[in-house]
Amino acid sequence: xxxxxxxxxxxxxxxxxxxxxxxxxxxxxxxAIWLVAGMIWGLDLGESAGFLIPTIVLPAVAAFLVWRFGTxxxxxxxxxxxxxxxxxxxxxxGLLEPDSFFDFVGGLLVVPGAVIAxxxxxxxxxxxxxxxxxxxxxxxxxxxxxxxxxxxVGLTVVxxxxxxxxxxxxDATQADAEVSIKDFTFEAGGAEEVTVxxxxxxxxxNDDPFHHTFTVEELGIDVQFGPSSQELIxxxxxxxxxxxxxxxHTSNPDAPTEDDMATTLTVG
Numbered sequence: 001x002x003x004x005x006x007x008x009x010x011x012x013x014x015x016x017x018x019x020x021x022x023x024x025x026x027x028x029x030x031x032a033i034w035l036v037a038g039m040i041w042g043l044d045l046g047e048s049a050g051f052l053i054p055t056i057v058l059p060a061v062a063a064f065l066v067w068r069f070g071t072x073x074x075x076x077x078x079x080x081x082x083x084x085x086x087x088x089x090x091x092x093x094g095l096l097e098p099d100s101f102f103d104f105v106g107g108l109l110v111v112p113g114a115v116i117a118x119x120x121x122x123x124x125x126x127x128x129x130x131x132x133x134x135x136x137x138x139x140x141x142x143x144x145x146x147x148x149x150x151x152x153v154g155l156t157v158v159x160x161x162x163x164x165x166x167x168x169x170x171d172a173t174q175a176d177a178e179v180s181i182k183d184f185t186f187e188a189g190g191a192e193e194v195t196v197x198x199x200x201x202x203x204x205x206n207d208d209p210f211h212h213t214f215t216v217e218e219l220g221i222d223v224q225f226g227p228s229s230q231e232l233i234x235x236x237x238x239x240x241x242x243x244x245x246x247x248x249h250t251s252n253p254d255a256p257t258e259d260d261m262a263t264t265l266t267v268g
Contacts, residue, residue, distance in 0.1 A: 012133035016123025017066060019141055020077055022148065023120055024063035026113025027084045030091070030106045031055030037102045037209040043183045059084065059117075066121065071128055074121045081117035084110065093248065098155075099226050100211035101163040108155055116148065163227060170230040175203035181214070181225060182207040186244060186263045194244060195266045198237030205230045213247045216265055222247070241266045
């Protein structure tokens, strides 16, 4: 007698998989946005590429593996998310700069994305062991994904508008000298060290897509610059050599290193 054998095909993915995939793609998207910004603004991406490309590729590959494979892939996704959280935690400070689009979006995507990926991977590992498979988004996971996407898109649009309308301009003809903030350095006439006369007015332009400051503590100068913003800064008549630095991109202004965005300001 012939016997029909019925085979059961497992469909769907464990609960939490979609959440984990979304979180990892958020991290990858932040790196891609920074890379595009650097290319559009003509930044020197030589050293930065070695940092940005893994930031883009690793989370994207992890997202694919988490979606397609089993527990081992979700453990790998968990490791990638933890690494991103440990290495890129400082991007959260970008949330304090909503009028600087690329700083803010980095803060909006990286740390929240890593946390979302960690929670999603843990949930997917546990659900996979219970054979709790979901063919489509549903329940609490679906609501969480919808809320996350709505918040990210909404805040991204708000930041884009604030960045555009918040740009400041100044009249360079009213200045005695010009300083450019470009590629995370201060430049004055092609030189990275700035020399001015006491009482001079400087025309300072931020030609980077990121938020910077023009800070000289000893002279009481601390001017903030959004992307593509310009300001006129009066230099006090106090001769001497001072440290000029950007607060967000200098770890220790008292002893700046080559990795810090700092130089010297000499007042004659």
